[in-house]
Amino acid sequence: MLFAPGLALGKGQDAGGPWAAPGTNLDQIEIIRMSSTSSSAHSGRSSAPAPQHQGHPVSPSDIAVGVIIGRTSEFFDFFVFAIASVIVFPQRIFPFVDPLSGTLLSFALLALAFVVRPLGSALFMAVDRRHGRVTKLTTALFLMGTATVAMGLIPSYDTAGDWAIVILAVLRIGQGLALGGAWDGMPSLLALTSPRNRRGFYAMIPQLGAPIGLIVASLLFAYLAANLSEADFLDWGWRYPFFVAFSVNVVALFARLRIVATDEFGQLFRSRELQPTRLGTTLAEDGGAVLLGIFVPLASFAMFHMVTVYPLSWIFLYTNETLVSFLVIEAVAAVAGIAAILLSGFLADRIGRQRLLLVGALLIGGFAILAPLLLSAGQTGETIYMIAGFFILGLSFGQSSGAVASLFGVRNRYTGSALVSDLAWMFGAGFAPLTALLLSTWLGLPAAGLYLLSGAICSTVAVLLAGRMDFKGDA
Template sequence: MTTIDNHASRHVTMDEIVTTVIMARVTDFFGFFVYAIASAIVFPQLFFPNFDPVTGTMLSFLLFSLAFIARPVAGLLGRRVQRRLGRQWKVVAALMILGTSTVAIGLLPGYEKAGVAAPLLLAVMRFLQGIGLGGAWDGLTLQLQNAAPKNRNGFYAMIPQLGGPLGFVVAASLYFVLTGFLTDAEFMQFGWRFAFFAVFAVNVVALFARIRLLEADFGGDRAPLQSAPFRELLDTQWRPIVVSTFLPLASYALFHMVTVFPLAYALLYTDQPISNILLYQLMGAILGVFGVIMSGILADRIGRQTVLWISTSLIVLLCLSIGTLESAPWVFILLGFLLLGFAYGQASAIVPNRFPAEFRYSGTAVATNLSWLFGAAFAPLAGLVLTNAFGLWAAALYLLSGVIVTSVTLYLFQRWTRRQLA
């Protein structure tokens, strides 16, 4: 295994980079999905009991989007902190905000005890979670790509993406156990809170490994890991930022349509036990891991752009199966997770290398936060609103909108790339 020396004579192996990147991303997504699942099965009853179940869930999903709205703001604040204190302290501060707000959510009283203050406090804590998530951008994925062998870029680009399905496996497993061993009353009273406390404990452990790698000097060109002047970034790199923002939208829209939306739909419109849906999703997330790995293997053989075209086209076919959520939810869930892994595995790795080295870190950070905002923030809410107004088939329209945006962006990106080569 190749070793990379830093100026302090400490050796950092590729194994250490890979392990730390996976650990960091799994813990990030674990906390992400702990809140996401609770927003479907806990918060509508706990914080909005004075509304009908559908409206309460819509309000819960509206608060769910606040973290994504906060992420671009956090990116701008994080630039200032990084410029003054450095990348390591920026990440530490962001993760402390994330951890504190997450634990605070687990301690919040419900509407019956605190009235309207309860959902307002939840909104504040959710916004702070977004500040923590957006500010914790650490560039580890860029370090991994920079250190990867040139002929295996696709495989190494998918490694950070494993955090999505693996993080969901951990979060869903925890809820599956809690809902299985506790009564409904016990789960709503105190059981769900343990999931948020677990997030803080896991993040503290992962923080040390992440900081250790952030402090390593990998030698060579450090430009890809430096923050660039914001005005110059927008003036000169607006095109790759726009492409990087909208290219992964199909996979990001699918993200919450297979993780959060089925839980809400099962509770509101079917008699399916929530434990069954969680079990199907656990099985699906495992398939999603294989989908991510498959995307990396195929990307090195047929190219990332071809993989993205194939996965985007398959999402159209997946939309035809959304009706199975009514009576056979495992069909849509299993197929959806497998396709999610395949689409998500390479969606965000195509453009970053098109940034000049000095803009790569900042450009990728800005585009990542904007992608989550446009692609994923309102997916559960849009799916539920469309379903409530027109029927389950209409929820597929949100997925199709992501497919259209990704397809148009990929087409324009290929034309732009050909002009650059010419």
Template sequence: MMSSAISTEPTSTKMENDVRNLTTDHSGVAPGEIAIGVVIGRASEYFDFFVYGIASVMVFPAVFFPQETRLEGALWSFVIFSFAFIARPFGNALFMAIQRHFGRSVKLTGALFLLGISTAGMAFLPGYASLGFTSIVLLAIFRFLQGIALGGSWDGLPSLLALNAPEERRGWYAMLGQMGAPIGFILASGLFLYLDKSLDARDFLDWGWRYPFYVAFAVNVVALFARLRLVVTNEYTKLLEERELEPVPVTELLASQSANVFIGAFASLASYALFHLVTVFPLSWILLNSTRSVDEVLGVQVVGGAILIFGTIASGLVADRIGRRSTLGTAAVLIGIFSLFAPWLLSSGPRGQDAFILIGFALLGLSYGQAAGAVSSNFVAKYRYTGAALTADFAWLIGAAFAPLVALGLSANFGLAYLSAYLLSGVVCTLVALRINRDLAADKARLRG
């Protein structure tokens, strides 16, 4: 009864139909055009994401937690950092409901404006010196709203890209959908690097750090119109309907497909764990130990972002040769080997730290390039749209949300060996999930045979 109610609801609003009448010059939606929409959308989201992540290390401990030690301030900052990932599944459920009732353009517009407003709101937020504990509460609220918005910004483009790409090139097109991460990281890191080099420490902490948050709002507005131009076309809507890529209630999805959701989340856990351990954690660890200047570390990370681009491209080429799941498994093994050397690299001076960052980015590109939806074929067509979104949300929550907090807390108090243990746990989860997925696929093949 629930599914029939869903299928009879209109999938488009009058506003969407009016906009589509202005876009009838589209003769079709090619995989390359879908990929451009994915890259634009993800780059804007990741820019917001990394602006907050870098500020959590460089700014928030001093501005919002000045009463704490440097380590405690950083840890509290990372606690609030995790709120967005906790909120993502709730945002997913909320905005899926909005899409079912009002259409995907209303959903996407609302989600991206909420993302931009909550990000810009942080830019206007007074610090602890002015508002006391209230400033921390407001920061936490804005961060939670960011997560709600990120969960709601799912537009189905990555799933459509994977299904609409040529079968022999699906690894390549899946990689294109992940290119937003390095682009967003390079832009965010480069902007913070420029501001930190251009301003003295007092001006940077007083007002300089706020500019990236203003920029994030502007980037979201531009990205919104770029994505809407594609999302509301007749061709895009037709493709979505042909592939049955329409939202279903999250409760219905979990009741029917919870095993696939969690297998998908754990299958990419090594990649998501590594994600923050090479982007956010090194900056916090090096600054905490005052071994070198923040500008130097940010400069190395910008280079790492460029390596991430090449690693992501390589993942597409490799995946089309050996398969996406085999690529994920191979990358997980390499991450496991890397984790054994991580403590030595981070404690061996600037060259070792640089090697940790750059090698980590290369491995991240190889793994993250194929991390999204590698096992989404497990979902039946009806659940693939919502299932792919919720799988990604749980992968971020389980693998990445607490990575900087756990890694910094354990490493600072008990030693860097715990960094290895954390990464290795993600590797084990990935390999086990991929093995379970392979066995389930084999069982299904035998039943069909």
């Protein structure tokens, strides 16, 4: 029985360089670079000092609030779709195949958003250059909210036939395009405006949105699954999280516009040169940073799905554990992830980001070896798998955003960070649930562990190379 009693859905057979020491005077480096930039070909951009807002200095805390709310809404949308891909879509959208095949097909739809996300970034950056960041962000989040709420209205395959699959795929593509457009540059702005001796702390703030979004999504599905019959849940209960996601998007939109739309923050974006450059320009000037940047957070992003979506599918398909209990375990483990993300900020400011990312990649490699034993050891092993996995993930994931931003100079940081994030998520996480489930089904759980181990090796090498190369960033 995977659901609570009364809801038993079927069981079947994821020095000024990027690693400058905390003591390096990065603010002086930034001021020098901004001064030289303002007298160059980019003199049209202001290099004025940070503006005042209602008589008070612009505070990183103000930016942090908008960042957390925005990232929470994005990850909540993701987890609502991901959880439904395991417990709803195989039965409503792909009932004509066995549960495993239905889950794999659902994971293929899950990956669609990651594939089109770079296209969304390119499309909406063009909107940004022509019409401004407010128009771009409003349009992107409106598209995200519309696609998400429409998913909650999709008829079943039994009612609409193949059109149900086509509609879900189109809406998932819409989510991916919108996710690319939802990049607002605030994580990079947060890194640039934070105190230089606390940049590790502020770099981890955007990452808090992931576990918070997972906690809300998991507990919401757990509540519905525990209080509805199987028939009611599959008929209408599963739709509510998608409607809630729309509401969360509206709140996030206003919270972010409250910051992005102000003249003070507009001047701050311009003074820090956080403006979208063309993709061709960014690749021509910082192509090496883009290529290396894809692999720096690869292990974190692969680990992200290996402790969220993949174990849910494995438990649902191959064990008799109730879905409700595992969703609760997932939410509790996400709390451990929050603690680890917070700890990553403290450690990065003391031992340095490179060392912490290197330790994180090595821990992920060790976890990849032990994970198959834990996931096959019953509920106790699954609990240890989830909590230990989330804690290790938090240490590495907490600094992955700052590590990406630090690879770029001021001119290309906005576009470069968005592009690297898109590509790293696509290669590291987009196909992780599908690949891991296929490998573990065909070759056993150790094969999924080896898949994760390969990502850890790639990130280890990339972090070491990034530490030796002279990139222009200092975030």
